Amino acid sequence: MKIRINQNELNKSINIVQKAVSTRTPLPILSGILIEARGNMLILTATDLDLGIKTFSPCEIEEEGSVVVQSKLIGDFIRKLPSNSYVHMETTENNNMEIKCLNSEINILGNSAAEYPDNTFDNEGNTFSIKSESLKNLIKYTYFAAAQENIKPIFTGCLIEIKNNICTFVALDGYRMAVKKEIIEYSGEVSAVVPSKALLEILRIIEENKGNTEITISESHISFKHENTIIISNLLDGKFIDYEGIIKDNYITTVNAAVSDIKDSVERASLLAKDDKNNLIILDIKDSNMQINSASEYGNVEENLTVEKSGEDIKIGFNSKYLLDFLKVIDNEKITLNLIGKNNPCFITEEGKQDYIYMVLPVRIS
Secondary structure (H helix, E strand, O other), X not given: OEEEEEHHHHXXXXXXXXXXXXXXXXXXXXXXXXXXXXXXXXXXXXXXXXXXXXXXXEOXXXXXXXXXXXXXXXXXXXXXXXXXXXXXXXXXXXXXXXXXEOOEEEEEEOEOHHHOOOOOXXXXXXXXXXXXXXXXXXXXXXXXXXXXXXXOHHHHEEEEEEEOOEEEEEEEOOOEEEEEEXXXXXXXXXXXXXXXXXXXXXXXXXXXXXXXXXXXXXXXXXXXXXXXXXXXXXXXXXXXXXXXXXXXXXXXXXXXXEHHHHHHHHHHHHHHHOOOOOOEEEEEEEOOEEEEEEEEOOEEEEEEEEXXXXXXXXXXXXXXXXXXXXXXXXXXXXXXXXXXXXXXOEEEEEOOOOOEEEXXXXXOOO
């Protein structure tokens, strides 16, 4: 293999695929990136056997070929090269790779591409296209509510459901739940649970991009094709919880508050709440005032906000982290807290919108 490629292009491609490189694996080859030069493209592939990422970059090819190179080493070296310079890459005998750029040169011991798992990125199933902006919103508003670790692995993923041209993403961890809906141009029906790790990588890739993303869901895998990158992930087995049965509307109190005000107040109150195992903050809502309190052995915090309230006065405790995770992704200026009682779930929505519900369980207060 002998190629010439722009440093910016190569660095971007390495950063994309590195997210799928396995850090703990009985297969040492998976700590590397498969590099292939074919046609006029440099193809980079990485996988941990659960998640795979493949990306294509235009380059000048003098000689086609392939090799597996240690991910961290090549990534660190390319990142530290001058921006917009040109990188010359050539494989020599025994799968060694020689990289030259201006006055810099490195030789890396590689491995044969034949040793790399034959991980197919051809996924056959239900295929539909979604606006990347819509997909970004679906992921951004939900993925953080999935469990990080759970005795039920199904809760470490997000449910993707499509019915009647509406795509719904649902994530929950036993303490909170996020449900986001977007209208799409696909009339079929879909139901699959995708690891939140895969969705986070998709979010990073489409963060600043418009256009469309093509999604294919088979019985065991889901793949996302966006511009020159393909991400494929295993689906999670099991039955997802009946999320619609969790959503209630028998509210006794509703509160409208400005996002910036409540976010700043909860952040300040959470400074002391961190000393409590539940990150406890207390919302004491009376008339048009919401008082936010937290206390620890080091002191106490009291915040007062003017709000629009209807219904009963209420005093309720929450884990401040669960509120802040929600408040950090909201784009709306106002939110509505819909409360059923001090020991019942709170359902938070964006004021004037019905496409997003965030449910959080309260912390019992004495």
